[in-house]
Amino acid sequence: MKMVTHLFTDAGRTWRQAAKVNSRGSLIYKALMEEMNGPLGGIMAAQIQRNAQYIKDVPADIARQMTEHIMSQSMQGLRHTDIAKNLQQLFPHMTDVKANLIARTETAKTATALTQSRCELHGIPWYRWRTSEDSRVRDSHRIMDKVLVAWDDPPSPEELSKEKDVGHYHAGCIWNCRCYAEPLIDLDFIQWPCQVYLNGSLRKMSRKQFEHLMPIRNVG
């Protein structure tokens, strides 16, 4: 179990990337499924239910079916391009663009849901927002790179960058977002001072200021 948790944060943002590094894909998948049979599975199921509410243009039960399908496929390590193809087999009337958008978005949301569920289980209240750090990162997410965010207080990156507000959400949880959440398990891993999202704005904080903010249980 420790290995899986570790791999997700260090070696790759998805288990597929991690498996590539480790060439022990089936072992990792087995461990992940065992993890899902424990309390993590229930937390994760609730997250996925919530995600399904955001797919607005299909009936609720279809949306749930879709998110569950994508969750299970992305956990098996399928790429979002392959997931999109499988999605179209299930829902033949879906256009390529739509299938790709949903597969890509829901795969990223599944990754964040898994991270968030683990953090909830292990009492880790903060994460670091990470972007792909390339030219395709949207401006509103560029300003979020390496910002510390509390799981119970998702930001509105658009509002922060003075764009049209599209709601509050976590890293990876909006259409076509390739960002991901990196659990904050040790303050030594952070370069201080660091940007922190707090009370609806970004502020630079020293380690001392941040430590005052909330006691962090050191699980690393």
Ligand SMILES: [Zn+2]
């Ligand atoms: Zn993003």
